[in-house]
Amino acid sequence: PPGDTAGCTFCHTSSEERCSTCHQRxxxxxxxxxxxxxxxxxHWGKDHxxxxxxxxxxxxxxxxxxxWKPEQFDFSRKLSDxxxxxxxxxxxxxxxxxxxxxxxxTVYTSxxxxxxxxxxxxxxEKRDRWVSICDDCHSPRFAREQLQALDEAVxxxxxxxxxxxxxxxxxxxxxxxxxxxxxxxxxxxxQHLWSLKIGAYHDGEAYGGKTGESxxxxxxxxxxxxxxxxxxxxxxxxxxxKGMAHGSWNDATYSDGSFGMDRWLVNxxxxxxxxxxxxxxxxxxxxxxxxxxFWETGEWLDELTGPYIVKxxxxxxxxxxxxxPGWLDTH
Numbered sequence: 001p002p003g004d005t006a007g008c009t010f011c012h013t014s015s016e017e018r019c020s021t022c023h024q025r026x027x028x029x030x031x032x033x034x035x036x037x038x039x040x041x042x043h044w045g046k047d048h049x050x051x052x053x054x055x056x057x058x059x060x061x062x063x064x065x066x067x068w069k070p071e072q073f074d075f076s077r078k079l080s081d082x083x084x085x086x087x088x089x090x091x092x093x094x095x096x097x098x099x100x101x102x103x104x105x106t107v108y109t110s111x112x113x114x115x116x117x118x119x120x121x122x123x124x125e126k127r128d129r130w131v132s133i134c135d136d137c138h139s140p141r142f143a144r145e146q147l148q149a150l151d152e153a154v155x156x157x158x159x160x161x162x163x164x165x166x167x168x169x170x171x172x173x174x175x176x177x178x179x180x181x182x183x184x185x186x187x188x189x190x191q192h193l194w195s196l197k198i199g200a201y202h203d204g205e206a207y208g209g210k211t212g213e214s215x216x217x218x219x220x221x222x223x224x225x226x227x228x229x230x231x232x233x234x235x236x237x238x239x240x241x242k243g244m245a246h247g248s249w250n251d252a253t254y255s256d257g258s259f260g261m262d263r264w265l266v267n268x269x270x271x272x273x274x275x276x277x278x279x280x281x282x283x284x285x286x287x288x289x290x291x292x293x294f295w296e297t298g299e300w301l302d303e304l305t306g307p308y309i310v311k312x313x314x315x316x317x318x319x320x321x322x323x324x325p326g327w328l329d330t331h
Contacts, residue, residue, distance in 0.1 A: 011042035057248030062086030179291035190309030234262035
C-alpha cells in the first residue's frame with residue numbers, strides 16, 4: 001500500500017536519476033553535490049546501509065570533524081585532485097566527476113550477498129579500479145588487504161545464511177511450516193510461491209509455482225522463520241558488506257552485522273525445533289491443524305496487487321497481464 005512504501009517510492013521514483021537530487025534544485029552547484037550528505041537522503045537504512053557505514057567508519061569521522069575547514073575539504077576543487085584530507089562518497093564513487101557510480105562502486109555479486117567467488121578474474125578490473133582510488137592515500141598492498149578482509153567477512157556471512165536458509169527450507173519441504181505458502185494471501189504477482197524461492201533455484205510442489213518461477217521476499221504476512229531469513233541476508237549480511245567496504249568494522253560486527261546473523265540463526269533453529277515438536281504431538285493425538293484465516297484476509301492485504309488479480313483475473317498472474325513494462329505504470 002502507498003503508506004507502507006513511501007520511503008521506497010521517494011527514492012526510486014521521485015529522486016532517482018535526476019540532476020536536482022544531488023545538485024539541489026535552483027542551485028546546481030558542484031560544491032554542494034560534492035558533499036557526502038547529498039547521498040544521505042536515499043543511501044541509508046536497513047537494506048542499504050551506505051551512509052551509516054561511512055559516517056561511523058574512519059573515513060566518515062575524518063569528514064565530519066574537518067568538513068567545515070576549507071584547507072582540509074576544498075569543495076571548489078575537482079574530485080580527482082586527491083587533496084582532500086579524507087574521502088567523501090563522491091570522491092570514491094564518482095572519481096573525477098564520473099557520473100556512472102557503478103563504475104567505481106564496490107558493488108558486485110548483489111551487494112555482497114550472493115555466493116560467488118569474489119576473487120575470480122571477472123572482478124579483477126573493478127578491484128584494480130578500487131585499489132587505484134585507495135592508493136591516493138594508502139599503499140596498494142593495504143588496499144588489497146582490505147579487499148581480502150571484505151571477502152572473508154562476506155564468505156563467513158554466507159556460511160551463516162546458508163545454514164539459516166536450509167533450516168527454513170527443510171521445514172517447508174517437510175510440510176511443517178505454519179502457514180505454508182498455499183495458506184497465505186497471494187503474493188504481489190497473484191501467486192502462492194514460497195517467499196524464499198528466489199531466482200527459481202527451487203522447484204517442486206512444496207515451493208509452489210511452476211518450474212522456473214521465482215518467489216519474492218516478504219517482510220510481512222509470512223512465517224516468522226521466513227522473515228528472519230529475509231532479515232538475516234537483507235539486513236545483517238548487508239551490514240557486514242557495507243561496513244567492511246566503508247571501513248566501519250564495528251558496524252560489520254556489533255551493529256547487527258555478524259552478531260545479528262548469529263542471533264537470527266539461533267532464533268530460526270529454535271522456531272524449527274518448536275514447530276517439529278508440535279507437529280509430532282499433533283500427529284500423535286490426531287489433530288489436523290488448519291492455519292488461521294487471518295493469514296489470507298485483512299483490510300490492508302486487499303490493497304495489494306495479488307488479491308486484486310486473483311479476484312478479477314482468475315488463473316492469471318501479473319506476468320500474464322503485463323504485456324510490457326509500461327503497463328504497470330498505468331494499471
